[in-house]
Amino acid sequence: MINKSVATLDEAVAGIFDGATIMIGGFGTAGQPTHLIDALIAQGATGLTIINNNAGNGEVGLAALLKAGRVRKMVCSFPRQVDSQIFDDLYRRGKVELELVPQGNLAARIQAAGSGLGAVFTPTGYGTPLAEGKETREIDGRHYVLEYPLKADFALIKAYEGDRWGNLVYRKAARNFGPIMATAANVTIAEVSRIVQLGELDPEHIVTPGIFVQRLVAVENSLAQSA
Structure with missing residues (x-):
């Protein structure tokens, strides 16, 4: 029986290794898998290359990963905004590399x-x-x-709902980079608001087929941050 769901966030990020290249979905905070990022911080992998549209907002999510000193290089199109103080400080001090790529x-x-x-x-x-x-x-x-x-060892993305086969649907602006990142990583890990029974997802609404997803985890309060 195919079942790609895992019970905990710790299980979801298990096996992410030092020096890995990781795609992280999100356009700013919209669609950013903050719970998976927090689990990655707790997991301890370091020397990471992160591919994302931005370079963190405030001090949560990707910014928190940068602040923890886990990121060696950022590949992004929009590294500076009003609340990107963590990346700004690290870059000016030579603590993180930047590859700037037009969006x-x-x-x-x-x-x-x-x-x-x-x-x-x-x-x-x-x-x-x-x-x-x-x-x-x-x-x-x-x-x-x-x-x-641009390829990655892992992709961390957020979706609205998924089933145990890994099929995903998205909610509004949270869709952004998630679908294409899922196709470009060796292992795609999805954070969803809930995991539904097989057949509950309308096939016409499935954006990311399960063939591109290796793990998914349900996060109870993920919906409030899905768009």
Whole structure:
């Protein structure tokens, strides 16, 4: 019997190793799997490379992971906002590396990994410092930069509901990067508000099929932070 659900957050993040590359879903705080991140902090893995749209907000979730000194490198498109003081301080002190990726390129590179593509050509970044040292090409009179896929050892994402096979549906803005990250990681771990019985999810509403999910855990108060 296929059952990808686990009973606790500790079980969900078990096996995440030092030096792992981890994709974390969320657009700011919307859809950020804060309970899984808290469990990862407690678990102790360090030297992590984190792929996320942002670089933490306030002092919770991803910001708390940064504050705990567990992150070696951030790969993101929007590292600075009014409440990104944790990342700002670490970066200025040379305690964390940054790979800045335009948001469209971030999504395209994750999608490329999930689709099994070798690389993608994108016009974004051409002629800027972000293209330095990268292959460029002119196609139909337009200039492009070659970008390579972004892959991860683990993806931590948030969904609204799931079943024991790992099928997931999302709620509003919480959907953001979760679906594509699930396709680009070796192990996808989903935090959901509840796990329903097989057949309860409308097949037309399933966004992430269970084939892309290895573990899911129900978090009772996750719904209030789902969008």
